[in-house]
Amino acid sequence: MDRQSKQLAFYFDASGCSGCKTCQVACKDKHNSPMGVRWRRVYEICGGDWKKEGNAWIPGVYAYHVSMACNHCEDPICMDACPNKAIVKKEDGVVLIDYDRCMGCKYCEWTCPYGALQFDQEKRVMTKCTLCADYLEDGKPPSCVAACPMRVLHYGDLEELETQHGKFNEGFPLPKEKFTKPALVITPHRDAPKAENILLQIANKEEVKK
Amino acid sequence: MKEYEINHVPPSGDPDKEGMDRRCFMKLSAVFAGGIATLGSLAGCSGNKQPIRLPGKLDGDGVSIVRAGCPAHNCGGRCVLKLFIKDDEIVRIETDDRPDDDISDPQLRACIRGRAYRRRQYHPDRLKYPLKRTGGRGEGKFERISWDEALDMMARELKRVKETYGNSAILVPYGTGSYNQTNGRQTAARLMNLFGGSLGFYNSYSWACISRATPYVYGTGVTGNQRQDWVNSRYIIMWGWNPAEMRDGTNSEFFLKKARENGAKIICIDPRMSMSATALADEWIPIRPGTDTALMSAMAHVIISENLHDKDFIRRCCVGFDKSQMPPGCENEESYSDYIFGIRDGQPKTPEWAEAITGIPKNTITRIAREYGSTKPAMLYQGYGMQRRAYGEQPVLGGCVLAAITGNVGIPGGWASGIALQADDGGPFWNIFPTGRNPVREAIPVFLWTEAILRGKEMGPDDGVIGAEKLQNNIKLIWCVASNILINQHADTNRSAKILKDESLVEFIVVQDQFMTPSAKYADLVLPVCTQFEMWGLEDGWKYGDEVIIMPKVQEPPGETKSDYQIATELAERLGLKEEYTLGRNEYDWISWAVKYYRNTRFPDIPDLEKLHEMNRGVYTRAIHEPKVAFRDFREDPEQYPLNTPSGKVELFSKTLFDMGKPDSIPAVPKYIQEWESPFGEESKKYPLQAIGHHYMPRVHSTHDGIDWLEEAFPQRIFINPLDAEARGIKDGDQVLVYNDRGKIMMPCRITKKIMPGVVNIPQGAWWEPDKNGIDRRGNVNVLTSHRWTPLAFGNAQHTIMVEVAGRAAL
Amino acid sequence: MNGNDWPLVFFTLISQISVGILLSGFFLWISLKNSDASSLEIFKKLLLIAGLGTMVVALILSFLHLANPQHAIYAFSNLRASWLSREIILASMYLLTLAICFASLQYNIPHRNLFGPIFLASLIFGIFLVWSMARVYMIPTVPLWNTPATPIAFFHSTIILGAGATLVILSLLASKNPDFTLAEKMQSLLFYLIAITVIIGLLNTFLLQPDIQTLGSSFPVPEVTSLWKNVRIVFLLAGFSILTYWFAFQLSSESGSSSVLIYLGTACLLISEIAARYLFYASYFRVGV
Numbered sequence A: 001m002d003r004q005s006k007q008l009a010f011y012f013d014a015s016g017c018s019g020c021k022t023c024q025v026a027c028k029d030k031h032n033s034p035m036g037v038r039w040r041r042v043y044e045i046c047g048g049d050w051k052k053e054g055n056a057w058i059p060g061v062y063a064y065h066v067s068m069a070c071n072h073c074e075d076p077i078c079m080d081a082c083p084n085k086a087i088v089k090k091e092d093g094v095v096l097i098d099y100d101r102c103m104g105c106k107y108c109e110w111t112c113p114y115g116a117l118q119f120d121q122e123k124r125v126m127t128k129c130t131l132c133a134d135y136l137e138d139g140k141p142p143s144c145v146a147a148c149p150m151r152v153l154h155y156g157d158l159e160e161l162e163t164q165h166g167k168f169n170e171g172f173p174l175p176k177e178k179f180t181k182p183a184l185v186i187t188p189h190r191d192a193p194k195a196e197n198i199l200l201q202i203a204n205k206e207e208v209k210k
Numbered sequence B: 001m002k003e004y005e006i007n008h009v010p011p012s013g014d015p016d017k018e019g020m021d022r023r024c025f026m027k028l029s030a031v032f033a034g035g036i037a038t039l040g041s042l043a044g045c046s047g048n049k050q051p052i053r054l055p056g057k058l059d060g061d062g063v064s065i066v067r068a069g070c071p072a073h074n075c076g077g078r079c080v081l082k083l084f085i086k087d088d089e090i091v092r093i094e095t096d097d098r099p100d101d102d103i104s105d106p107q108l109r110a111c112i113r114g115r116a117y118r119r120r121q122y123h124p125d126r127l128k129y130p131l132k133r134t135g136g137r138g139e140g141k142f143e144r145i146s147w148d149e150a151l152d153m154m155a156r157e158l159k160r161v162k163e164t165y166g167n168s169a170i171l172v173p174y175g176t177g178s179y180n181q182t183n184g185r186q187t188a189a190r191l192m193n194l195f196g197g198s199l200g201f202y203n204s205y206s207w208a209c210i211s212r213a214t215p216y217v218y219g220t221g222v223t224g225n226q227r228q229d230w231v232n233s234r235y236i237i238m239w240g241w242n243p244a245e246m247r248d249g250t251n252s253e254f255f256l257k258k259a260r261e262n263g264a265k266i267i268c269i270d271p272r273m274s275m276s277a278t279a280l281a282d283e284w285i286p287i288r289p290g291t292d293t294a295l296m297s298a299m300a301h302v303i304i305s306e307n308l309h310d311k312d313f314i315r316r317c318c319v320g321f322d323k324s325q326m327p328p329g330c331e332n333e334e335s336y337s338d339y340i341f342g343i344r345d346g347q348p349k350t351p352e353w354a355e356a357i358t359g360i361p362k363n364t365i366t367r368i369a370r371e372y373g374s375t376k377p378a379m380l381y382q383g384y385g386m387q388r389r390a391y392g393e394q395p396v397l398g399g400c401v402l403a404a405i406t407g408n409v410g411i412p413g414g415w416a417s418g419i420a421l422q423a424d425d426g427g428p429f430w431n432i433f434p435t436g437r438n439p440v441r442e443a444i445p446v447f448l449w450t451e452a453i454l455r456g457k458e459m460g461p462d463d464g465v466i467g468a469e470k471l472q473n474n475i476k477l478i479w480c481v482a483s484n485i486l487i488n489q490h491a492d493t494n495r496s497a498k499i500l501k502d503e504s505l506v507e508f509i510v511v512q513d514q515f516m517t518p519s520a521k522y523a524d525l526v527l528p529v530c531t532q533f534e535m536w537g538l539e540d541g542w543k544y545g546d547e548v549i550i551m552p553k554v555q556e557p558p559g560e561t562k563s564d565y566q567i568a569t570e571l572a573e574r575l576g577l578k579e580e581y582t583l584g585r586n587e588y589d590w591i592s593w594a595v596k597y598y599r600n601t602r603f604p605d606i607p608d609l610e611k612l613h614e615m616n617r618g619v620y621t622r623a624i625h626e627p628k629v630a631f632r633d634f635r636e637d638p639e640q641y642p643l644n645t646p647s648g649k650v651e652l653f654s655k656t657l658f659d660m661g662k663p664d665s666i667p668a669v670p671k672y673i674q675e676w677e678s679p680f681g682e683e684s685k686k687y688p689l690q691a692i693g694h695h696y697m698p699r700v701h702s703t704h705d706g707i708d709w710l711e712e713a714f715p716q717r718i719f720i721n722p723l724d725a726e727a728r729g730i731k732d733g734d735q736v737l738v739y740n741d742r743g744k745i746m747m748p749c750r751i752t753k754k755i756m757p758g759v760v761n762i763p764q765g766a767w768w769e770p771d772k773n774g775i776d777r778r779g780n781v782n783v784l785t786s787h788r789w790t791p792l793a794f795g796n797a798q799h800t801i802m803v804e805v806a807g808r809a810a811l
Numbered sequence C: 001m002n003g004n005d006w007p008l009v010f011f012t013l014i015s016q017i018s019v020g021i022l023l024s025g026f027f028l029w030i031s032l033k034n035s036d037a038s039s040l041e042i043f044k045k046l047l048l049i050a051g052l053g054t055m056v057v058a059l060i061l062s063f064l065h066l067a068n069p070q071h072a073i074y075a076f077s078n079l080r081a082s083w084l085s086r087e088i089i090l091a092s093m094y095l096l097t098l099a100i101c102f103a104s105l106q107y108n109i110p111h112r113n114l115f116g117p118i119f120l121a122s123l124i125f126g127i128f129l130v131w132s133m134a135r136v137y138m139i140p141t142v143p144l145w146n147t148p149a150t151p152i153a154f155f156h157s158t159i160i161l162g163a164g165a166t167l168v169i170l171s172l173l174a175s176k177n178p179d180f181t182l183a184e185k186m187q188s189l190l191f192y193l194i195a196i197t198v199i200i201g202l203l204n205t206f207l208l209q210p211d212i213q214t215l216g217s218s219f220p221v222p223e224v225t226s227l228w229k230n231v232r233i234v235f236l237l238a239g240f241s242i243l244t245y246w247f248a249f250q251l252s253s254e255s256g257s258s259s260v261l262i263y264l265g266t267a268c269l270l271i272s273e274i275a276a277r278y279l280f281y282a283s284y285f286r287v288g289v
């Protein structure tokens, strides 16, 4: 799919994310999300090893955080999956779910490689990040972006963000971009490239699972 | 909710063509089943015109926006919240939305706790009515009573204890639940002081060692530059410092990020790979807990032997560096260099030596010593966790001395270490609500209050008592306001519980809180307090910052809750002290007064409260363009601007400490001393793991424990290294038993490589929840901590403990 | 596997049984075209009733799986891109044509003569239904599903269970209806069908499985207990052995077949397929997070 004339996107600077999860809760507060629903989640990635040499411990430990919401993909696999056309993409690139069309089959949830789609038991519909479309309309930044104490979360036009920060939107634990073409720009943490030679893992599974 | 109109055009373009494709695909269906096809295409074609409801869209009608200070609760920060209020209810919380252009006056962005505050504010378990104990102490059985009954009872007990024993039998214990002036323990302290006083205390659970020890080196606690200066640093050591999680003043983590962007290299020395280590540091150096002074000494060894020390600064501004510099009367004592090179004890403090103690490879020690010794200017910033330990004074002194010998004192981008209150004026006040003078002159170290219950009358200077030779009383009445110290936050919970249970010791206990905390369960009377959103308040920065944050009352107190100030006022009335106590002021008047107080002290330009409220920014700030640097004058001209130490100089060797005559526990130069519970001691055979309890993101101590969104984000776990877990047959997520001679905890574990082998971490502050066998089910580290105090500061050494962890297999 | 997926296990299997019955019927029908039409009539009806019944059950199950059934009216909206949408419309078409087919036979509505073409249409819808059902799971981000093994497995279930069900119906009919002379011949045909399918199924299970290790995943690939794997294989082989035994017995003996063996064998196959489908859902994991 060709790039839309306008495509909003997130920028996430993983090198400075502390994993404080303020973004996660800012989103929950704004949307009154029930327990278990986290439109923005923070993955704690950890890998490496400890070695003992004589009296010394040699730490070969690598760790960083990835804060993830919906990436309002250019090629949203979720949208193609939904039989109801309950998932739509606006002119500005924002992907939204229409609660008045969703029948709650949860099919889309299987497809999204970013874990963005989360079923809301109370509302009985599939839900996900809206990029705070209502705030954007009022000229306000998305809630999570304005929340980040480390100022590592930003949003803007995808092309502009790519010019500013380079084109990168992969790295463990994210999928290759080819699947959905996420509207996302990431500055990787210094430890992220280590994913090549050490086994990195999501260390806080219980905090990000559905 | 207003509906949000959008025209959802699919990305491929023309909406009219949509239905067509569909029919092409299924020609068959059209032939055989016109009915369904029509239904299908009807649904499909028509669908795209209807508007999408946007979740989270607030209907503007009737919503008012108030910017206010976060209730904070001694959290390490002070932030602005933007409250959306509808029908007397906070329906949304955002944060500071002032411009955030540069670091002179950055936004005071809230953390996860502030953002989740609605879950605390509207928690179903909030106390609503006064309660009187019905069962035995600690059983948690209560009945509802009226305020009149409650306050009459309290007034009666206060008078009785005062008459029977005297005012020094009353304690208003340490309590950090609120610093918004009209809520919090200060309101009770003021009333007690008018009532004839209560047993005094000094120190804190936070900073006992660092606040006590720093002045031995520098003569003051004001050793920190303003934080805007951090961007001038080239090399920063976060030594046991975790500002990304404990904040240490809102924006500290952000200033560090800026410093790094400006080219500073940052390293973090901590047994855990903390949030700060991942987000702010270029390198994490894990250290065995309690061995920091060994590392500092080895660094000094490298720095001095490689001639990297600042000889000029040492010569002009310090004493005690070597034998040429010893204070009069101590010429033949062990100087700092003597200790480092092992002149007296025969043990040079080499990196090899330190490697065996700290677990840090000697090459790493040498490298960071060189880096710190040669990169100018450099900051060595000490956190407070490592001084909440046995001999916690030593790393404080050690850090100060390292900063001094490398000449990082009094220069931009440098850092003198120590407690580092902000230059020039010591920074924020925290509490300005006037508590008055305490007529009871004797005071104990804050950590020793259980001793004062058991053997107050025997306590004297050896127990840190000041103001009298001996205490006159054992503690007989406790009025505990904004504090969970009685049970949860003090060391050795089982011991505290046993002491409090005994009604012959403390005869009456009142706890004033917003929740039925473990401490409240040990009260005879529980008084329900409103939150900081339900009355007027004001706060300033936590340690750093140049701002005043106002906290307007945004909601009526629920049930029969009252502010701490209101409770004290009504009690004052019963004690015949209302006039003196209130001076005719209500909460708003006091906050108005407080704003004026700031105008007369730190902020001459601050507008009136009324104006501040009208501006609705939540905060008054003073932008810092030229950050102050501590000891600048002194460094330039030490003779004209001497320090407040006996020598007027930086004391690497302290004669005052020397004169105490306890060289093994209070040496005159900073030394590594093996802790009383240590992996090198006998005790490690039985309890081989060191346990720390760091200050956790989702809580402020015990405040916020059990708030669902916070628990979801950061569940209470014991963190353990895979090597230790494997040796015990423990799998990630298992319930494990953590124990030592003082108690037992059963809790789920998280296996993580981000902690050093041999060390476990049970984040402090979880609510004690003993089961019928007395095993804590929630994970309150204080079940395991020791009541033993540090030698010089009489401070809490709660992080120094050894434990064992057993997996399911071993149970 | 997610507990929510159980309705899907049964929805897919039961609708596949339905299609399988039709397929088997068609297979018998063309194989025995010149045979006695009147005795076929009742058999046809029985098969149609079975096909209809199972499909209705399947649809009810799938409906119950929805959180918001009232919005199911939109489920045909995305035929352009969504295989699920296609599956749903095909299922509806299939059911509708099947119903018409039955009506034409039973009530002469629209007309008896139309039975052939409508049946064919229904069969084609059914085959496409199974195909689309498989495609629903061939999600690019779900590597273990996105393989040819998925449609093969789905058709495998369709044929084996359809033939099994038909075999059962046939035996029931034959036991009530001794003059139903075609039964034995039909049974043999169905047995061959099953035999071929079992072999394909085994090949699919062992040869076409992607190597999980090489796929990489952030969350661990769910560990399916070997219990379920064993159930799958043991019951498949057991069911097939029983049917083979029955078949051999039938060839050699004069006294007719023992229906109990058929029921038992088919039940084993059903259990095996349920296990296989459970394993299928349990193997879900996607790339990314």
Ligand SMILES: Nc1nc2c(c(=O)[nH]1)N[C@H]1C(S)=C(S)[C@@H](COP(=O)(O)OP(=O)(O)OC[C@H]3O[C@@H](n4cnc5c(=O)[nH]c(N)nc54)[C@H](O)[C@@H]3O)O[C@H]1N2
Pocket: B074, B075, B076, B077, B176, B205, B206, B207, B239, B240, B241, B242, B245, B246, B247, B248, B269, B270, B271, B272, B274, B287, B288, B289, B290, B291, B292, B383, B384, B385, B386, B389, B692, B693, B694, B695, B696, B697, B698, B699, B700, B701, B765, B799
């Ligand atoms: N989120 C949050 N923030 C808070 C608080 C809170 O409860 N929650 N409390 C506030 C209050 S009142 C205070 S006093 C401060 C406390 O602030 P600190 O006392 O600085 O915080 P701690 O987490 O106790 O310790 C900081 C770090 O020291 C490490 N540490 C422990 N032992 C050692 C050691 O022996 N050597 C070294 N090098 N490091 C060690 C810990 O792993 C931890 O990462 O935090 C304030 N901020």
Ligand SMILES: Nc1nc2c(c(=O)[nH]1)N[C@H]1C(S)=C(S)[C@@H](COP(=O)(O)OP(=O)(O)OC[C@H]3O[C@@H](n4cnc5c(=O)[nH]c(N)nc54)[C@H](O)[C@@H]3O)O[C@H]1N2
Pocket: B073, B074, B174, B175, B176, B177, B178, B183, B184, B205, B206, B207, B388, B481, B482, B483, B484, B485, B488, B489, B490, B491, B512, B513, B514, B515, B517, B529, B530, B531, B532, B564, B693, B694, B695, B700, B701, B702, B703, B764, B765, B781, B782, B785, B798, B799
């Ligand atoms: N093991 C271990 N123990 C520690 C520490 C450690 O590092 N390790 N840290 C120590 C440190 S640094 C500190 S500062 C102490 C803190 O210990 P405490 O001062 O006891 O702090 P909290 O546990 O937060 O308890 C504050 C209580 O005040 C209540 N509260 C909040 N707001 C108000 C209000 O407006 N009015 C009233 N009346 N009540 C209110 C809260 O509900 C809560 O129950 O803990 C110490 N304990």
Ligand code: SF4
Pocket: A016, A017, A018, A019, A020, A021, A022, A023, A024, A042, A065, A067, A147, A148, A149, A150, A151, A152, A153
């Ligand atoms: S708020 Fe910012 S620093 Fe905190 S977890 Fe989210 S992205 Fe990371």
Ligand code: SF4
Pocket: A069, A070, A071, A072, A073, A076, A077, A078, A079, A095, A111, A112, A113, A114, A115, A116, A117, A128, A180, A182
């Ligand atoms: S991130 Fe997932 S939910 Fe969001 S647009 Fe992409 S595929 Fe869809």
Ligand code: SF4
Pocket: A081, A082, A083, A084, A085, A086, A087, A097, A101, A102, A103, A104, A105, A106, A107, A108, A109, A125, A126
């Ligand atoms: S759950 Fe809702 S949004 Fe997702 S595929 Fe089903 S109908 Fe579409």
Ligand code: SF4
Pocket: A026, A027, A028, A030, A039, A040, A069, A070, A128, A129, A130, A131, A132, A142, A143, A144, A145
């Ligand atoms: S943009 Fe809005 S909806 Fe999306 S994660 Fe951030 S706060 Fe949540």
Ligand code: SF4
Pocket: B070, B071, B072, B073, B075, B076, B077, B078, B079, B080, B109, B110, B111, B112, B113, B114, B115, B247, B250
């Ligand atoms: S740091 Fe403290 S004041 Fe700031 S939001 Fe968090 S809890 Fe509130």
Ligand SMILES: [Mo]
Pocket: B205, B206, B207
């Ligand atoms: Mo503290």
